[in-house]
Amino acid sequence: MRAMTEELNNNYCVIMAGGIGSRFWPRSNKKLPKQFLDILGTGRTLLQTTYERFVRFIPKDHIFVVTNADYRDLVMEQLPGITAANVLCEPTYRNTAPAVTWAACHLHALNPDACMVVTPTDQCILDEERFAEAIGRGLDYVAHADRLLTVGIHADRPDTNFGYIQVDERLARDIYRVKSFTEKPEMEFARFFVESGEFYWNSGLFLWNANVFLRTMLRIVPDPDLVPEVAELIDGKLPAEAFLANEQPYVNRFYATLPNMSLEYGVLERSECVDVLIGDFGWRDIGSWSTLYEMVPKDHEQNVVLDTRALLYDCRDNLVSVPDGHVVVLKDLEGYMVVEEHGVLIICRRDDAAAIRQFRNDVQVKMGEEYL
Numbered sequence: 292m293r294a295m296t297e298e299l300n301n302n303y304c305v306i307m308a309g310g311i312g313s314r315f316w317p318r319s320n321k322k323l324p325k326q327f328l329d330i331l332g333t334g335r336t337l338l339q340t341t342y343e344r345f346v347r348f349i350p351k352d353h354i355f356v357v358t359n360a361d362y363r364d365l366v367m368e369q370l371p372g373i374t375a376a377n378v379l380c381e382p383t384y385r386n387t388a389p390a391v392t393w394a395a396c397h398l399h400a401l402n403p404d405a406c407m408v409v410t411p412t413d414q415c416i417l418d419e420e421r422f423a424e425a426i427g428r429g430l431d432y433v434a435h436a437d438r439l440l441t442v443g444i445h446a447d448r449p450d451t452n453f454g455y456i457q458v459d460e461r462l463a464r465d466i467y468r469v470k471s472f473t474e475k476p477e478m479e480f481a482r483f484f485v486e487s488g489e490f491y492w493n494s495g496l497f498l499w500n501a502n503v504f505l506r507t508m509l510r511i512v513p514d515p516d517l518v519p520e521v522a523e524l525i526d527g528k529l530p531a532e533a534f535l536a537n538e539q540p541y542v543n544r545f546y547a548t549l550p551n552m553s554l555e556y557g558v559l560e561r562s563e564c565v566d567v568l569i570g571d572f573g574w575r576d577i578g579s580w581s582t583l584y585e586m587v588p589k590d591h592e593q594n595v596v597l598d599t600r601a602l603l604y605d606c607r608d609n610l611v612s613v614p615d616g617h618v619v620v621l622k623d624l625e626g627y628m629v630v631e632e633h634g635v636l637i638i639c640r641r642d643d644a645a646a647i648r649q650f651r652n653d654v655q656v657k658m659g660e661e662y663l
Contacts, residue, residue, distance in 0.1 A: 302353060302430050303407045303501075304345045305394045308338050308366065309358040309381050311663075312413070314579035314644055316651045317635035318612070321663050326412040327365050330577055331587070332598070337412040337577070342370050344416060345408075348423045355379055355397070357390045382546050388557035389549045392508050393542055395501040396524055400531035400538075406434050407504075409497040409554075415586065417573025425465070429498040429568045432466060436566075439507060440498040441469070441559065443491030443567040444574045449481035452579060452644055454493035454555055456567050457484075469565040474555055491567065494574055497554065503564075511561050518545055579644045580628050584610045610641050635662050 308326045312319030319325035326338045333340070338356075345354055356366050356373065360380040367378065379397060381390060391409055398405040408426055416422045425442075433440050443456045454474040458467040472493070476484065484490035505525050512518060520541045523529035534541065550557075559565050576582045584595050594603055597612040601619040609624055613631040621629065628641040635654070639646050654662050 300350075301402060301404045301406050301434065302349055303398050303402075303405050304349045304354045305391065305398075305407050305409045306338070306341055306345075306354065306356045307387060307390060307409065307411050308356050309362070309384060309390060311384075312578075313648050313651055315583075316647055317630065317632040317637065317662070320633055321660075323365075324362070327362070327369060330413075330583065331415065336369055338366065339369055340415075341410060341412045342373070344419060344422070345410070346372070347419070348427060349408075352377065355394060357381065357394050359384060382543050384551075385546050385549060386551045386557075387554045388508075388552045389546060391497075391554055392505065392518075392521070392549070393545065395504045395508075396521060396534070397538070399501040399505060399524060400534045403502065403531075404434075405501040406430050407499065407501055411495045411578075413576065413578040414495065415573075415575040415577055417575065419572075421572040422570070425568065425570050425572055426496075426498070428464070432463065432566075432568070433499050433503070437500070437503050437564065439504060439559065439562060439565045440466070441565065441567050442494040442496035442498075442570045444494050444570055446485045446490060446492045449478060449485045450492075451475055451478055451481050452582060453576065455481070455484045455490040456493050457490050458567060458569075462566060465569045465571075467567050467569070469559075469567050472555055472560045474553075474560075491569060492576075493555065494570060494576075496570070497559075498568075504558075507562050507564065508558060511558060512549070518548065520545070580610060580630065580647065581642050581644050584628075584641060608641065633662065 310324060311321055312325030315325045319328065327336050329336050342354065351372055355377045357379045358366050360382060363378055363380050379394060395407065398407055408430060429440050441456065454472060455476060456472055457470040459470040460468050462468060502525055505521055509522055520529055520534065524534050575586050577586060587595050589595050592607045594606055595610045599611050599613050599619060601611050604622040606621050606624045608626045610628040611619055613619055619629060626641050628639060630637045637650060
């Protein structure tokens, strides 16, 4: 019983909440990104739902949120149960690898045996009990193996919005060695991956011992001298108390030197110690307009109308969302999204997630930051 309690006390959760949600633009914007929005109409934001999902089986003082400094007050407002010490504020956006590296350093300084589950906010879990059981098994696995663990989801259709994980030999219950990662392939390859039966979607959920992750990171960074405090911390040359007392200057220097890179590309694709836990708990991605369309109720013509006054004539497979006070009338439209928010109106193919980012970039260059 004592050993089990000690292992539970070594478990932590890191919620990634620093992005701007560009795939959900224009509803998600710099002032109020998607993690702070009630996307599904449940009365809870994505951040609140994620926190509540993990606080069921991880102590609340072991749950940390990594976010941009601009969003600190939003996090504190939406999560009244969290303390300021558990909100790690990035000085600038550097993608997920630097953010998780900092979180791992922080947890390692608090507890050298810390094991962490890293989670995004933009997903829905239909079976919370099975989810908690699977994550618990994953945390137990990484507590006893010097391995990095990702969570894979059965790919039931070819979809270019997801990364794909190819599995190799079976290691334990629902855990396999990872053979390869492929980030958001072209449709031709996505079809091949699904038909082969060897590939799973990358859920964006990751688990590892903080020390193991940091040592892996140091092997991958082109010049480890760029982040000397990380090596000194895990080798014991930099006392944990000294790191925590001077953490912000370390982090500022750390973010100024590390490249902008994702966990998948920056770490997992380059590491030889990655395994995958196959999850079966009703996982749904809600990272873009196209994936949101798949989740929400539809009318008899497969249209989704989100809190909008609309009249649709001979329309199929569309998604419509405009602010209060506006009326939308559509005719002979199929497979489109019509979205208006913050003075921006977008009409384009619903399944073209890449176009949204391109539109956003073009508006930034040609129209100005106020529309972002």
